[in-house]
Amino acid sequence: MSTVVPVFSMGESASASQMNLVFSGLQSQGNAVLQTLSEIQLTTLVDYQRRLTALNARRQRAARVLVYGTTGFLVSDFCDIDQGTTTATVRADTASATLRERSIPGQVEVISTTFTSSSGTIQSIDANNTLFSVYNSVGIPTGTFVLTLAEITDISLLTIDISALSSSPTITVSVSGNGLTWVPASSVKLSGYQMNAWLPLTPVKYVRVVMVPSQPDNMGGSTYTFGITDLTGTEVSYNLVSDLYFNDLSVAVSSITVQLVANKAPGITYYLSLNGSGGSYSAAVVPNTPIALPGVHATTWNGGMSSSGVLDVTLPGNVIPGSISVTGPSSEVIPIVPGLSASDLNIANLFNTYASLVGSVLTVLPVPSPTTGAYSVTYLTGPSSITASLWVHLATLNSTTTPIFTGAYLEAL
Amino acid sequence: MFTTITDPDNALLVNRLGRIQAQVQALSLSTREDYMAQLISMVNAVINNGYQMQSPTLITSQTPASVGDFVNVMLALNTDCGDIADEIARLENNASVLYNLSAAIQNSMRQQMREAIYESTANQFVEGFINQNQMSSSTATVDFVAGTASATLIKETVLSPTLSVGLNSVGTTADSIGSLQTGTSINLFTWTGELLEIIVVFPSPAIVNRLVVVPDDYKGYEITSMTASPDGSLFTDVLAVLGVPSIVLDATGGKYSGSTVVDFPALTVSSMRIVLENRVDGTTIPLRSLSLTQRSYQATASITSSCQTAPTGLVAFEVDQQVSSPYVSITHQVSQDGVNFTTIVPGLVTLAANWWYRALFGRSASAFQASAQPIQPTTADPGYSSGFTLVSSSTTSISLTTMERNLVINNITGPIPLRETPIPGTLSVRQGTVYLTPSQYALDSNNNLTFLSAVSTVTVTYQTAMAGPANLATLQSYYTAILRQVRFTA
Numbered sequence: 070m071s072t073v074v075p076v077f078s079m080g081e082s083a084s085a086s087q088m089n090l091v092f093s094g095l096q097s098q099g100n101a102v103l104q105t106l107s108e109i110q111l112t113t114l115v116d117y118q119r120r121l122t123a124l125n126a127r128r129q130r131a132a133r134v135l136v137y138g139t140t141g142f143l144v145s146d147f148c149d150i151d152q153g154t155t156t157a158t159v160r161a162d163t164a165s166a167t168l169r170e171r172s173i174p175g176q177v178e179v180i181s182t183t184f185t186s187s188s189g190t191i192q193s194i195d196a197n198n199t200l201f202s203v204y205n206s207v208g209i210p211t212g213t214f215v216l217t218l219a220e221i222t223d224i225s226l227l228t229i230d231i232s233a234l235s236s237s238p239t240i241t242v243s244v245s246g247n248g249l250t251w252v253p254a255s256s257v258k259l260s261g262y263q264m265n266a267w268l269p270l271t272p273v274k275y276v277r278v279v280m281v282p283s284q285p286d287n288m289g290g291s292t293y294t295f296g297i298t299d300l301t302g303t304e305v306s307y308n309l310v311s312d313l314y315f316n317d318l319s320v321a322v323s324s325i326t327v328q329l330v331a332n333k334a335p336g337i338t339y340y341l342s343l344n345g346s347g348g349s350y351s352a353a354v355v356p357n358t359p360i361a362l363p364g365v366h367a368t369t370w371n372g373g374m375s376s377s378g379v380l381d382v383t384l385p386g387n388v389i390p391g392s393i394s395v396t397g398p399s400s401e402v403i404p405i406v407p408g409l410s411a412s413d414l415n416i417a418n419l420f421n422t423y424a425s426l427v428g429s430v431l432t433v434l435p436v437p438s439p440t441t442g443a444y445s446v447t448y449l450t451g452p453s454s455i456t457a458s459l460w461v462h463l464a465t466l467n468s469t470t471t472p473i474f475t476g477a478y479l480e481a482l
Numbered sequence: 483m484f485t486t487i488t489d490p491d492n493a494l495l496v497n498r499l500g501r502i503q504a505q506v507q508a509l510s511l512s513t514r515e516d517y518m519a520q521l522i523s524m525v526n527a528v529i530n531n532g533y534q535m536q537s538p539t540l541i542t543s544q545t546p547a548s549v550g551d552f553v554n555v556m557l558a559l560n561t562d563c564g565d566i567a568d569e570i571a572r573l574e575n576n577a578s579v580l581y582n583l584s585a586a587i588q589n590s591m592r593q594q595m596r597e598a599i600y601e602s603t604a605n606q607f608v609e610g611f612i613n614q615n616q617m618s619s620s621t622a623t624v625d626f627v628a629g630t631a632s633a634t635l636i637k638e639t640v641l642s643p644t645l646s647v648g649l650n651s652v653g654t655t656a657d658s659i660g661s662l663q664t665g666t667s668i669n670l671f672t673w674t675g676e677l678l679e680i681i682v683v684f685p686s687p688a689i690v691n692r693l694v695v696v697p698d699d700y701k702g703y704e705i706t707s708m709t710a711s712p713d714g715s716l717f718t719d720v721l722a723v724l725g726v727p728s729i730v731l732d733a734t735g736g737k738y739s740g741s742t743v744v745d746f747p748a749l750t751v752s753s754m755r756i757v758l759e760n761r762v763d764g765t766t767i768p769l770r771s772l773s774l775t776q777r778s779y780q781a782t783a784s785i786t787s788s789c790q791t792a793p794t795g796l797v798a799f800e801v802d803q804q805v806s807s808p809y810v811s812i813t814h815q816v817s818q819d820g821v822n823f824t825t826i827v828p829g830l831v832t833l834a835a836n837w838w839y840r841a842l843f844g845r846s847a848s849a850f851q852a853s854a855q856p857i858q859p860t861t862a863d864p865g866y867s868s869g870f871t872l873v874s875s876s877t878t879s880i881s882l883t884t885m886e887r888n889l890v891i892n893n894i895t896g897p898i899p900l901r902e903t904p905i906p907g908t909l910s911v912r913q914g915t916v917y918l919t920p921s922q923y924a925l926d927s928n929n930n931l932t933f934l935s936a937v938s939t940v941t942v943t944y945q946t947a948m949a950g951p952a953n954l955a956t957l958q959s960y961y962t963a964i965l966r967q968v969r970f971t972a
Contacts, residue, residue, distance in 0.1 A: 085543035092538035099535035134598035233590035
């Protein structure tokens, strides 16, 4: 990067060309520094963008981390959505689906941002005043941003990038045309660092975002970071009716009934197809009510055991693995150990009582004494898995508002 | 295509426009058109200059020397250098903002996955203490990283011992083990080998009750040995105290937080030995950080869940907790109204349509006072109830770390359980003035002193660590029960 410049010697005659060479050399050196800085900035931004893309990909995979006993119908990606028949608009970035949008792109320019905190000490941590660090050792501070737009714009959908907050922060968004009367967003959906706020179509000059974190930046710490890094707004109108169809998903059977856990917003109707290979949907399903799984039956057997500890129950061939439960004479639950041989030499060293399951034979080990107690075995029979498909019907009477579907899941009961 | 000059924040553009703003304000021209022309000219000059140094004014040869020839160029160079410095600061600031945003996203995503893993469903209620979504009130301290609840934390002090690689290590490293103590995870210490012995030495004996290890990845690393000593003579096997053969440094160690957090009953430690092994391929043991902390707690605390509606009926109640009986304990309770609570124990319990769970953390001061005695109290233990009578007990300080016990005991019909571990070679027993030979008595690994033939009044003398069990009372405020998980399963 350094440039060789002429060196003057004591007693040397003054020379304009020599002087010009010196200045030109310094200029070249400065330009080389600036070129390097420009490359550093470009490299940093490209690298950040590349890693952010990777992070977003992982974020969508993170949304698919299995919750015990559930099967999810997710809109955080398009993997399970039947895109051929779906007419709804899916916003995978914020894991939400709405009536089909007919948007009018709008240019929103933020000319100023102010930030206040309900408590603690505020420190701006970037030159643009978009990120703020609040130190508060007493409790959780509430951070409030007020963004002023360059001009009043009709907006019904705001997309906001924030500095990601951990766990389940509470975020409310409201807008105003005059700074005095505030209209709250009808719905806010946050996924990671991206947030959508649906508004009644209204002229907007000011946007107020109130954030209440649920945890500090570092667990056990006292610092909370608040930030708004990007904001776009559009004027959106919606189709009056749209549908969202999911592909068939495989559901592992662990109970005779399940429930559909989903938001019960007006304008959203759910239809479920179980083992129907699509198309044969049920009558409308009400969220959080039991739904019987087709072909699955529960059986309870009560009886005793042989002198070798073998329970006198005959398990059918279509018993569902993992559904067997054994209860002992004192109503104690006896853990099941598949494949534990009754002749294992270490059986005598067992501290607790177990029920070994070998084939269709249940044996209580170590063999209790006496063997006259009453035992109870419950189990399910039927298919070990079924297919499930969900149809979400979205409707509205007002083309400026939309019901918002944010995902659903089937939960074993 | 991105160009730096179009970045509205670039310091060259901002500073140069700022300077012409001052020049514009100082203009004195005749007409509006003059002002417009001058302003446009100045702004154009800035834009044309772009993300470049200003061009120096050429000094014409064969002309009289002019101060301006030199000074103007130097001034331009000076302002450009200042702008470059501002630009460097801007880029550094931007990079730090991007770094912070990335870290926030990763934290958020990690928490999202943790919450999915410890999610409650209609069939089971799980409280993993990784967030406060299911809690209504708490005086207990909830550590979201470790995923634990404890009595109220009074103070946490991160200790600064000296770390070194032990002689029993198998392998090599080119890194400094001291980098593990910075308290951040930006350093990487890589041990190339299958076994790493870390020797921890404190400048003076310190009370320690937490170890936090952040491995770089999860490839079958385990803590296979962890011993601590207050004075180099008495060693405590921490893993044995915790009742585990080893501690696996996998993702579940800190409930997927990235850290492995080991809480253990407080010990006075002057040196510690931690052995880590690679159980998978034996090639490397990479660590990001290792810290030891001292945490003091209030005597009591409670934590109560919010109202729960699932599961209900007959459910299995399980807890994952760490208690040190009789010193600290946890009482589990449920309620149907959030006001009146009934104590429950792990096993089958019945939950109403609406229910609340509460954990009460307790610490027994009397148990710590009793521990200061050199012999375990026996009145509650039928096996020892009539085994002996302690006539007198006296203590002589030998050094800062060692003391000598003199116990006079009579009516001996059974084993005498000593609380302390005598330093090897210091135990002696005499009957009157006659010393018994070692073949006449035995001390087992649990410090039970047994006489092999009938004796009358004896005087038992031994030396032991001042900071050993005899010091337990001073550790009282560093003891707490730890609640890791509560689960109700239908």
